[in-house]
Amino acid sequence: MKKRIALLNRILNLGNKPDTPFIDSYKNLMFNLFLLLATPFAFLVFLVNVFTQEYVLAALNFLQLIIFTIGFWVSTTQRKIFLRAYLMLLNAIISIVAAYFFKNGSEYRLLVMVVAAIVIFDRKWQYILFVALISISFVAIRLDDLPLSEMSVLSIVEIIVKILLPLIFFILCLYYFKYLYFKNQISLEKAYQDLSISKNEKERILKVVAHDLRTPITGIAGISKLMHSDTSVNAEQKELLTMIEDAATTSLNMIKELLDSTIIDIDKERLKDIEINKYIQQNLQLLAFTAQEKNITLQATYLSKPVHIKFDPELIDRVIGNLVTNAIKFSKPGSEINISLSVEEPYLVIAVKDQGIGIPAGYQERVFDMFTTAKRKGTDGEKSFGLGLSICKQIITLHGGTISFTSEPDKGTSFYVRLPL
Numbered sequence: 021m022k023k024r025i026a027l028l029n030r031i032l033n034l035g036n037k038p039d040t041p042f043i044d045s046y047k048n049l050m051f052n053l054f055l056l057l058a059t060p061f062a063f064l065v066f067l068v069n070v071f072t073q074e075y076v077l078a079a080l081n082f083l084q085l086i087i088f089t090i091g092f093w094v095s096t097t098q099r100k101i102f103l104r105a106y107l108m109l110l111n112a113i114i115s116i117v118a119a120y121f122f123k124n125g126s127e128y129r130l131l132v133m134v135v136a137a138i139v140i141f142d143r144k145w146q147y148i149l150f151v152a153l154i155s156i157s158f159v160a161i162r163l164d165d166l167p168l169s170e171m172s173v174l175s176i177v178e179i180i181v182k183i184l185l186p187l188i189f190f191i192l193c194l195y196y197f198k199y200l201y202f203k204n205q206i207s208l209e210k211a212y213q214d215l216s217i218s219k220n221e222k223e224r225i226l227k228v229v230a231h232d233l234r235t236p237i238t239g240i241a242g243i244s245k246l247m248h249s250d251t252s253v254n255a256e257q258k259e260l261l262t263m264i265e266d267a268a269t270t271s272l273n274m275i276k277e278l279l280d281s282t283i284i285d286i287d288k289e290r291l292k293d294i295e296i297n298k299y300i301q302q303n304l305q306l307l308a309f310t311a312q313e314k315n316i317t318l319q320a321t322y323l324s325k326p327v328h329i330k331f332d333p334e335l336i337d338r339v340i341g342n343l344v345t346n347a348i349k350f351s352k353p354g355s356e357i358n359i360s361l362s363v364e365e366p367y368l369v370i371a372v373k374d375q376g377i378g379i380p381a382g383y384q385e386r387v388f389d390m391f392t393t394a395k396r397k398g399t400d401g402e403k404s405f406g407l408g409l410s411i412c413k414q415i416i417t418l419h420g421g422t423i424s425f426t427s428e429p430d431k432g433t434s435f436y437v438r439l440p441l
Contacts, residue, residue, distance in 0.1 A: 241268035321360035347374035
């Protein structure tokens with residue numbers, strides 16, 4: 021069932037790409053929907069007409085199938101887009117001829133074409149002419165079934181009005197819907213584009229400023245360290261130099277996080293097929309030294325058999341490093357942190373569980389926000405910039421995975437990273 025739905029979605033979205041503008045995307049969808057509905061029906065009617073030896077009608081159906089084939093080609097290649105309106109018009113004429121001369125009931129297909137045409141025809145006059153053709157033809161076909169010679173003029177006018185009024189009302193509703201819907205969607209699309217430009221510009225400025233600040237602050241840290249080693253500096257001065265060095269180091273760490281904070285895409289060439297047990301083991305060997313400084317033990321539970329998944333190891337290093345470092349930061353000395361691997365189809369789950377101070381309920385909704393106000397000091401006074409978890413979420417999302425957590429104050433926090441197998 022899922023495969024069938026996926027196939028239908030692929031057909032409906034022929035010609036659509038992630039960067040396709042809304043209007044073009046909507047036109048593609050409507051035209052593809054028309055093709056998807058009309059093609060099987062035309063093919064079935066073609067077979068019936070051949071079987072019943074209605075060869076003229078079968079020929080008209082065959083012409084429609086050719087039109088639909090060209091339509092699929094236009095949608096797939098996105099070439100000769102202007103042909104869509106002509107194909108729609110030609111198909112309408114064929115349906116009118118079949119309905120008028122052969123009384124096969126195909127005039128009702130014209131109403132479906134009116135729905136598709138509201139989007140396909142770019143100019144108002146084109147749509148008005150198309151609708152006029154459909155409306156006049158529809159009335160003529162319905163009147164042709166009646167004994168007009170036996171009816172009064174008033175009766176004929178009454179029938180025409182009864183046919184035209186609902187048809188005109190239907191067309192006006194469609195047009196009004198298109199006008200309002202398109203107007204709102206275009207406004208939203210423009211607002212989104214402006215927001216994206218503003219966001220990109222802000223990020224560019226942020227990165228430039230952060231990058232330019234790094235050099236002088238590195239110099240300050242280096243000079244203060246050099247002065248600290250000078251034997252002529254007294255204890256009070258050394259204390260001040262230590263404060264300068266700590267402030268510079270903190271600033272450099274924050275600048276590093278700022279420069280790492282905007283990851284727009286993953287370079288596919290950097291994706292590697294990695295055995296996850298060995299990868300996590302190597303990461304924890306490096307992080308064990310940080311844990312030992314607070315007398316914290318890292319316990320790991322690995323998968324019973326090797327499992328390979330594809331990801332960017334440098335980016336996932338940041339995630340694992342950040343989660344384990346955070347667990348160390350907010351855990352009390354002498355406690356234990358558990359890192360476990362498990363498989364929950366279709367994901368590999370990496371869990372990092374600590375016995376630390378936990379996250380208060382009022383902070384939990386904001387922990388993944390960039391520059392979150394939910395930042396706190398660690399159990400040894402370690403500083404937090406509120407960027408790490410935001411970066412983790414960006415990385416995991418770009419890999420097609422998810423990151424979540426559970427937490428209780430004073431009982432600990434568990435983070436769960438899910439990566440597609």
